Structure formats: structure tokens, C-alpha cells
Amino acid sequence: MAGIRIAAALLLLAGAAPAWAQDANAGKAVYERKCLLCHGEKGDGKGPSAELLLPKPRDFTRGLYKIRSTVNKTPTDQDLFRIITEGMPGTSMPAWAVLPEKDRHNLVAYIKSFAPEVFKEAPKKLELPKEVSSSEASIKRGKEMFDAIECHKCHGTEGRGDGPSRPELKDEWGHPVAPANLTKRWTFRGGRARTEIATRLANGVLGTPMPAFLEAVEKPEDIWHLTNYIVSLGPDSPQPATLVAVSAVRDAIPDDPGADFWKKITPSNILLEGQVIVDPRNFNPAIDLVSVRAAHNDKEIAFHLTWDDPAESKGDGKATFPDAIALQFAPQQPPGTERPYFLMGDATDGVYLLRWEQGKGVTEVSAHGPTKLAPIPGGEAAGKAVFKNGQYALVMKRPLAAAGAERPTFRPGVFTPVAFQAWDGGAGETGPKMSLTSWYYLRLEEPQSNRKFVIPPVVALLTFAVLGMIVRAARSRAIQ
Amino acid sequence: MRKTFVALTAMALVGSAAMFVAGPRLAGAQGGGTVEVDVKYNGAPVVEKLKVNKDTEKCGTETAIEKVVVGSNKGLANAVVSAPNTKGAKPVKGMVDQHGCKFVPHVSVMTPGELELKNSDDILHNIHTYSTANPAINKAQPKFKKVMTEKFEKPEIIKLTCDVHSWMQGWVAVVPGIAAVTDGNGVAKLENVPAGKQKIEVWHETLGKQDKDVDVKAGQTTKVTFEMKGK
Numbered sequence: 001m002a003g004i005r006i007a008a009a010l011l012l013l014a015g016a017a018p019a020w021a022q023d024a025n026a027g028k029a030v031y032e033r034k035c036l037l038c039h040g041e042k043g044d045g046k047g048p049s050a051e052l053l054l055p056k057p058r059d060f061t062r063g064l065y066k067i068r069s070t071v072n073k074t075p076t077d078q079d080l081f082r083i084i085t086e087g088m089p090g091t092s093m094p095a096w097a098v099l100p101e102k103d104r105h106n107l108v109a110y111i112k113s114f115a116p117e118v119f120k121e122a123p124k125k126l127e128l129p130k131e132v133s134s135s136e137a138s139i140k141r142g143k144e145m146f147d148a149i150e151c152h153k154c155h156g157t158e159g160r161g162d163g164p165s166r167p168e169l170k171d172e173w174g175h176p177v178a179p180a181n182l183t184k185r186w187t188f189r190g191g192r193a194r195t196e197i198a199t200r201l202a203n204g205v206l207g208t209p210m211p212a213f214l215e216a217v218e219k220p221e222d223i224w225h226l227t228n229y230i231v232s233l234g235p236d237s238p239q240p241a242t243l244v245a246v247s248a249v250r251d252a253i254p255d256d257p258g259a260d261f262w263k264k265i266t267p268s269n270i271l272l273e274g275q276v277i278v279d280p281r282n283f284n285p286a287i288d289l290v291s292v293r294a295a296h297n298d299k300e301i302a303f304h305l306t307w308d309d310p311a312e313s314k315g316d317g318k319a320t321f322p323d324a325i326a327l328q329f330a331p332q333q334p335p336g337t338e339r340p341y342f343l344m345g346d347a348t349d350g351v352y353l354l355r356w357e358q359g360k361g362v363t364e365v366s367a368h369g370p371t372k373l374a375p376i377p378g379g380e381a382a383g384k385a386v387f388k389n390g391q392y393a394l395v396m397k398r399p400l401a402a403a404g405a406e407r408p409t410f411r412p413g414v415f416t417p418v419a420f421q422a423w424d425g426g427a428g429e430t431g432p433k434m435s436l437t438s439w440y441y442l443r444l445e446e447p448q449s450n451r452k453f454v455i456p457p458v459v460a461l462l463t464f465a466v467l468g469m470i471v472r473a474a475r476s477r478a479i480q
Numbered sequence: 481m482r483k484t485f486v487a488l489t490a491m492a493l494v495g496s497a498a499m500f501v502a503g504p505r506l507a508g509a510q511g512g513g514t515v516e517v518d519v520k521y522n523g524a525p526v527v528e529k530l531k532v533n534k535d536t537e538k539c540g541t542e543t544a545i546e547k548v549v550v551g552s553n554k555g556l557a558n559a560v561v562s563a564p565n566t567k568g569a570k571p572v573k574g575m576v577d578q579h580g581c582k583f584v585p586h587v588s589v590m591t592p593g594e595l596e597l598k599n600s601d602d603i604l605h606n607i608h609t610y611s612t613a614n615p616a617i618n619k620a621q622p623k624f625k626k627v628m629t630e631k632f633e634k635p636e637i638i639k640l641t642c643d644v645h646s647w648m649q650g651w652v653a654v655v656p657g658i659a660a661v662t663d664g665n666g667v668a669k670l671e672n673v674p675a676g677k678q679k680i681e682v683w684h685e686t687l688g689k690q691d692k693d694v695d696v697k698a699g700q701t702t703k704v705t706f707e708m709k710g711k
Contacts (some may be wrong), residue, residue, distance in 0.1 A: 051630070064616075073616065149622040153534070153644050164534040167644035204618050209643030211606035215628070216620040240502035 022077075028440075030103045038092065043114035045173075053092045056175050057201045060225055063115025064172065064207040067190040069199060071214075074123040075208065080108045124468040128198055129220035142229025149213060154179035159233045162310040164388030165209075172207045179210075181308060181390075181440055183234035184289070189236030192236060195337060198227045238289055240471040241268030244442035246294040246301065246410075253295050253302040255384045257393035262304045267291040270420050272435035277343055278370060285435035286424035290325070296444050299455030301410050302397040303327060303354070312387040314359050314425030321425035322358035325394065328419040329354070329408045331366070338416045342438040344370045353395055358425065360445040362396050366406045373437050412444040512672040514701040515563065515694055519666045519682055521556040523710040525549055526686065530647060532581070538601045539581035540679040543647050546586065547686050553667020556708055558587040559684040560637065560651075562659035563673050569658045574632070576640065576650060577593075578605045578621070583640055583650025587685070592635065595652060597621065597628045605648075610639040614654070618643075637683060651685055682706045 015399070032041075038057040040047040058065070067083055068075040084104050087095035087360040096104060111120045132138055145186035154169065159182030166216035171177045185192040198423050202223050204212035217223060247265055254261045270292055274285035288310070293304040305325060315321040330340055331352045340349035344367040353365040353373075362383035380403075383396040402409040411417065421436045424427040498508040526548040532539045574590030576583050577598040583623055586594040599621045608618040613634040621628055632654045633636065642648040653659060660668040670680070675698040681691040694704050 148624065149620060153604055165644050165646070169643060170646075204620075206616075206618070209606070209608070209618075211608065211618040211620040211643070216622050216625055218624065419553075479700045 010426055022105045022109035024113050026103070027106035027108070029101065030107055031110050034096065034099070035081055035107070043111070049435075050158065052283045054175075054179065055091050055171075056173065057092070059173060060111050060114035062172075062207070063118030066207060067153040067200075068123075068203060068206060069126055070123040071126045071203065072121060072124045074121050076123045076125070077105075077108050077112075078124075081105065081110060084108065086191070088189045090189060098099055117296070126199060126214075128195070128202060129153045129223055130195075130226035131198075132221050132228070134231065136226045136380055138225050139232045142227070142232075145217060145226050146229055148218070149216060150468070153227075155182050156310075156390045158389040158391070159183050159230070160308050160310065160390030163306075166310055169209045171209075173322045177208050178310070182230050183308070184238070185231070185234055186237050187288075192232060194227055197230055198223050201226055238269050240270060240271045241292075242271075242440070244268045244292050244294055244440060246296050246442055246444040248412065248445040248447045249295050249297050250295065250447075253297060253300065253397065255382070255395050255397065257304060257306075257384060257386050257395045261295075262293050262395075262458060265293040265295060265304070267293050267306070270440065272422055272437055275343070275370070275432055275434050275436050278432050280431070280433045282429060282433045282435065286429060287422040287435045290420055290422060292420075294442065296400060296410065296412075298400070298447065300397055300399050301444070302395055303397070304437035305394045306391055307422060308391050309424050309426065310390050311426045312358065312392075313424070315425045316432075319428055321423065321428070321430035322355040322360065323392070323425045324355065324423040325392075326353045326355040326365075326421040327396070328352070328367075328421065330417055331406050333408065333411070333414060333416065335438070339439050341369075342419055343436070344368075344373075344421075347372075348467040350406075352406060353421075354381060354398060356385060356394055356396055358385075364398070364407065370434075379403070379407070410444055412446045415443050418442045488490060499707075511698045512674045513696045513698050514588070515670040515678070515680060516671050516701055516703045517561040517660075517662070517668050517670065517680060517682065518703065518705040519556040519559045519561065519662050519668070519684075519708060520705060521548065521549035521550055521666070521687065521710075522554060523548070525552075530580045532647075535581065535601075535645070538603050539645060541579065545647050545649065549664070550682075551664040551666055551705065553665065554682065555661055555662070555664070557664050557666060558651075559645045559662040559666070559668070559669040559682050559708070560587060560589060560653040560655070560659060561662060561670065562653070562655045562657055562681050562683075563670050563678050564635075564655060564657045564659075564681055565679055566674060569656065572659075574654075576651055576652060578642070578648070578691050580602070581605075581642075581645045581648055583642075583648060585650075587651045587653070587661050589653045589655055589661055590632070592633045592654055592656055593631065595630050595632055597630065599623065599626055601630075602643055605642045606644055608643055610641070611636055614638065618629045653683065680704055682707060682708070 003245050036047055037049050038047040039045055044058035045057045050057050054232055065075040068079050081104055084096050084107055087093045152163050153165045154163040161181040163177045180188060190196050202214040204210050270290045272288055274282035287307055290305055290307045295302050309323055313320050313323050329352045340351050345351035347368055350366055350368045353367055355365050356362050362381045364379040364381050365373050366376050367373045381398040385392055385394040400410045417439045419437050419439050421434050423434050528545040532541055532543050541551055551557055569591060571591045572613055574595030576588060577600055579600045600688045602623045604622050606620045609616055613636040614632045635654050635656050637653045640650040658670045658673055660670055662668040673696045675695055675696050678696050679691055683689045690706050695704055
């Protein structure tokens, strides 16, 4: 009995005291080691590396926080603690779970000290409407509300962050700010969980153009219908592929990116990163994912690529450039695991690029580094691109067999190195300023043999014949 | 019957007595005067024109951001004129309409309290205030939400924006004292300003602030002219 009491008392103590004890001075020491480089000595978001980042690091002196569970301006300590611990997806803010919990609590206290006025007002918790679980009816209602409250104005008709107001959006510091791509939930700044999405909808994202919708929907539960609709727009995570399989088909491969043929092939999602090795570097790449479908028949190979881009850009040649994408291969199947340098090859080992560019179409290029490109003349490469609702869909085709030493020949059953490069010209990407991958592999499936349609029936027929003979032999013996 | 008559007479008497007592106090204003404020600006009007690429049915294909509006006789429109130290001003409810993708009126005044926000455009707007003394709000106002009411209790000149239509900008001045906005000729009248020395303040969204002490005389109209300087 006494033991239980002591245990209970200990539990109470543990729950009450140390977890929330905060020491702003101790927090300052951690801040100066871990946070200052981006957020600045004065907490004004103007650290030495701030100019390279987009979105910009938070200016703590204004006390405006995007991610709150409160209806007023003041976030809870737990809100701040969570962002420190989990980071902000889609931004440069990493998850600091590596720091001891105590340090993170102390950081909360120190960060608050940059805007003491804001924290004089107590946080007022948001009461979300009663949760509605997802169903077909709820998603339908969510879509109705999505249209009625005009989410598309910023987020686009299909939610890819490509709405007509997108180019004008600025945060309260005057920095350009992009509306969330609702089909990529893993990039949501405040997290992808349903409660988080509902909270952002209800509360808005402070300091940004995203307004609060709690009082602006027809019925409070519409917040949940909208949440369910948004969740229905895309997968929970990008599910990156490691290998691109090229399906073997017998018939002709359609040029039209919208053809049903392509819908039957499972896409491989390839994640891209900014090119930060040579100047000009791309610290804030616009294109982070390309979905690849591929097929071949006995004559040609075709690649179907889709990627999100908020606007079709042909480029003005000054601030904007044509949108483009490229597949990179080694000109000859390299022996063993050797491959040319992944960043478009080098002086000794070049690469072959199958490239599409807005206004130019599909071209074949030989590259010896990101600035040494030479078109390969006389090819048969072709393709067709369609841009709709913030997404490109492109088909690029070429013969399987090579014509000339600069082009690779594609052979079934062989693991062929492939890499990807993409440019959002509308965001000022051109030349080395691109997003890219290192080498992946693709593999052409072997054509399906006709034998599987011939041998099993033959075996079956033979079996029946033998059985028949045995039965006949047995009968004739019985009669005798 | 008689009792009722007596009671009614008594009530009437008390009533008229109350009116008699209250009368002069209400017209405390009688001890007040009118200040006619003339705001001048010698510079050129500043109007940014821009093309509209969305909601053109409601917003038109072209819009203008009117930063400095100058009328006849160099009168400066859309300036807030106030006697900020006057007490007991008649409550004025704030009212702003979002019409034709503009805040109408572009500049308005209210006493601390409620601001009624209308959306007569039948499209989505969002009310995004850049308030610091008052809570900053950013609330969506979809087409079906025709009226929204917000509270602004502290004196402050608040910028209103709409992120959906980035050219939309408006101002609401929360002034506890007597206040008005200059008309197209740069004139505003402050009525019932208590007699005596009063500080008169002028504020304009791009030309800044000025103030003057004015000797207000009961029952008379005092004229005062401000000359705003370009920045």
C-alpha cells in the first residue's frame, strides 16, 4: 500500500516538474550553437545563411508563428517545441530531435524572449469541430466546399499550388510565398496528419496569405470534409523507386501522354535534389519529383514523365527560361559498375541526354559537363508534352538501336544506368541551375515468349492422350 | 381612474424634467464648435494602373491603386482628420465593403468597437489586417459569407489587404475621438468639437502625419489648413 502511494507521488512529481522547466539562458547557449546561422543573433531571421534559403528563416522578433494550435497569435510552448523537434517539411528547418529534450525546452524559452509582448497574451486553444472520418460522401462534400470557398484561387484546380493568385502571394515580411501543393502532403509545413491539416484550415497560417476558414465554411464540420478531400488528393509519402522497369509490349506505343496505355503502367517516383556542386547552384529547387513510366517494343523505347510545375514557361530569356527535362544515359553500356560522372559527365567520359524543352521539343544531346552540350544530329527521337493544372505529362520516344557512337543501344534484361534532370524555367532555372538525381538503373523487361501459350496446352493434350490409352488398355484387359 | 391620471402626470413631469436636465448636457456640443479642415497637397497624384488576370467579371480587366488622390484646388482626398483628444465622441461603427475588388471606402474611420465587413462581390476575398495594437486577423470571406463583424478596440490605423487580389488595399482608422475622412476636395468637417485648444491631426497613407493646435470656438466654424509634404 505504502509502495503504491510512493509510486503515485513519484509519478505526480515526474509529470509536474522537470518536463516543462525552461531556462532561457541555457536555451541561448544552444541557440547560438544550432540556430543562429539561419535565424540570426538577434532572432530576426537574418543569419549569415538566410539569403540562400527559401522559405526564409523565421523572424522571432515579430512573434508571428505559422504553425499554431491556438486561435490567437500566441502559440503554445508545445507548438514551438514540436516544430523544433520535428522540423518543417519542405523547408530548410531540420528536425532537432537529436538535441536532448531539455535543450529543446530551453530553446522554447529563449525564442519566446525575442517577442515578450506577444507571449504576454495567453495562448487560446483552438477547438476543432467534432471529427468526421473519411468516406466517399465526406470527400464529395469536401470537394464541394473546396470549390465554394475557392481554394483553387491559390492552390489550383487540382491542388498543385498553381492557382491564379500564386505569383502575387507574399508573406508579411514581403517575401514571395508559394501556396502548398496539396497533392504532396509530405511537404506540408505543419505536418501531414489529419488533425494538423484541419487545424491549418481552421486557423490559417499566420504571417502568410492563408486565411482562417473556421468561420468561413457553411457548417463547422466542413473543416473535416475539406480535410478528407485534401487527403484524397495524393499519397501520404512520395514512395520513391529504386529501379525503373521498362514494360515490354508487342503493339505500337502511343505518343499521347493522356492515352489509357500509360495509366496501366505503375509509375516509378524519382526524387530530385538541387544542383549545388557547380555555379550557379540551385539551393531551392522547384522540381522535387518526377514520375516515370516506360515501355518498349521490338523497335522503340518510350518514356512517359509527369512532374508538377506551377506554370508553363517559355521564358523571356532574362528572369525566366523554357521549362525542360532530361534523361541521362551512358553512351555505351559501361563495364561493371563504372559510369560517367553523374553531373552530365566530364571531359573524358561524356553522357547522352534525351531532352525535352518547352518550344523546342525532344532533342538528343551529347554532354561533357553541365555547360558543354552539343546536339547530336540526325536522330529519330520525338515526343509530345501536355501541360494542365500545374502538371506536365510528356512522352519521349526513340529507336532501341543506336545510330552512331554517341547514342546508347537499349537491350532487354540489362541494368542500364539512368539519371534525371529538370528545370522550372518559370522559377529562373536554366543551365547548371537545375534539380537532378545521381545514377539510377532501368531495366527493360524481356519480351514475353509465345511459348507459354503453346507448351502448357500441348502438355495437357499429351497427358489426356496417355490417360486415354491407359484406360483403354485396362478395359481391353478386363474384357479378356 | 384618478390615481392613474396622477401617476401619468407625475411620469410626464419627471420625464420632461429629465429631458430638461439632460438636454444641455447632450448639447454639450453647444459649447462645441465645428472645425473645417482643408488638406492640401502640392504634388502630383500617384495612381498605379495594372492589368487584372482573374475574376475579371467582378474586378474588371484593369484596376488602379490610388495612393495619392488630389482633387480641385490641390485638395488631398482620403486623409484621416481627427481631434484625437476629444472625449465622449458619438460612437461610429466601422463599415467597409469589398466591391469590384476594392475596399469601399478606401479609407474610413470608426470609434473603438465593431467593424462590419461586407463582401458584395460574390467571389472569395480574405480580410488580412496589418494591425499590431489590435489582434491581426486573416480570415477568409467566401462568396456566401456576405457580412462579417470584427472587433477593434484599440486606437490604431489599420491596413486591410486581400491576398487573393493583391492590389486591394484599404485603411480603417480606429479613433476614440472625433474623426472624419477628407472628401474629393480635401475637406473634412469635425462637428461638436469641445471649445478650447484642441489638437487636430491629419494622417495620409503615403504622406504621413501632421498636427496643429486649433482654438475651437463654441457655435462657430473654425477653419484650418494643412499642407502635406511629399516624401
